[in-house]
Amino acid sequence: MAALEKNPAADLMSMFSDSYIQGHRNAKYGQLSYAAKQETETKGLPEFRTRLDLAEIATVIYPLSDKVTAMLGQYSGGWLDNKSIDAEQSLIASLKQLIWDSPKIWESSVRGVVVKCNEDIVAKVITGNKDYTEYTSMQYLEKQVPDISAPRPHGLIALGPFRIIFMSYIPGQTLAQAWPSLSHKEKISIQHQLDEIFCRLRTIRQDDGSPLGGVNGEGAKELRVDECTLFKNITTTKEFNSLQFSARHYGSTTYVKLLRSFLEYDNSTLIPGSVFTHGDVRINNIMVKKEPSPSGEYIVTGIIGLEDSGFYLHY
Structure with missing residues (x-):
């Protein structure tokens, strides 16, 4: 209630847990008729990146690599100054612009999207900002079995109800x-x-x-x-x-x-x-x-x- 009093236009779904959101989506889809489900699958849902408008806060969970910092710095360097009042908003704006400017290489209208930021780095935007299993596994494999080819971690940011995982690009x-x-x-x-x-x-x-x-x-x-x-x-x-x-x-x-x-x-x-x-x-x-x-x-x-x-x- 406090969040709504502060911002009556806030997105209600972003305030619920990941499990509730997933269950809500499944319930809505299950209530559709067969024809409606076919039409939904044919017409497709809105592009996942449009949902980034829901994000109003950003927190760096795992430090960004120099490569990612340099990429974001091309849009705005204000967020690098932690003393700046507008640092967080600058980071949010830079992230959104980077995600929109980068070509998609995978997308699920419900789960998320992966974009190729440059020849070396991709960004994976996923619904939910509490589960860091994928990132810590990448860190672990890089240390334990560096000769096995898996994405290498380049930083993780919780962006509103989403998480953005920066990782190395795997060619092919x-x-x-x-x-x-x-x-x-x-x-x-x-x-x-x-x-x-x-x-x-x-x-x-x-x-x-x-x-x-x-x-x-x-x-x-x-x-x-x-x-x-x-x-x-x-x-x-x-x-x-x-x-x-x-x-x-x-x-x-x-x-x-x-x-x-x-x-x-x-x-x-x-x-x-x-x-x-x-x-x-x-x-x-x-x-x-x-x-x-x-x-x-x-x-x-x-x-x-x-x-x-x-x-x-x-x-």
Whole structure:
């Protein structure tokens, strides 16, 4: 109420939690008729960047790299002076202008947008300003396995109800885009490269007793239970299994007990500790590029989309 008294024109949705906003969107979409859903998907929703008008505050969560600072400084350097009364507004204006001036390379009208700021840096604007799992995972991988190609962190800013993650640009195209034109031999080659990358990631271990989920203690995720909640202080296999089975289901309690009983005879659940996991392995999160050499082989240039990554059980 205090925020509304201060600014009666403030956006109400920006005052609610991420989980409420996501549930509200799902409920609205679920109420549409089949024809209306088809029309919505055909016509498309407004460009995500128009929602940046909702942002009236900005906070630097993780320091910006020199490259990002220089980019923003091209629009206005006033925000660099923390003593300036207008420093925050200068930063907000610079961010919005940079996002609008940069070409889109990915967009979801609900989730966010990724823009290419220059040849080295991209900015990922995502709904929600509390979850920093993706950023801390990038920091962790850069330190622990610098030879594995993943985006490198360049700073994070909470901008109103959004977060802007600056990261290095991974060249190439997604495996989803390249897949239809790949030969069987090229697909096998990419498979072997991915096997090596993900097996290497799983060698990064964490001992029993440490929280599962984000590497900086952000908490575990279980999208079947809640798409937006971070479940903190889950440290054991039993606790994580209980979280998974807390998801809403439509079977009887007898059926659920039957499913849970299978875990008692699965030796993989007995392996101690946890391993680093990408969390969202799919062809849209794998970048590939065709080599300019005479062989013209495809190489994996990087793995992206680390927002669901962290330490999880072996199975």
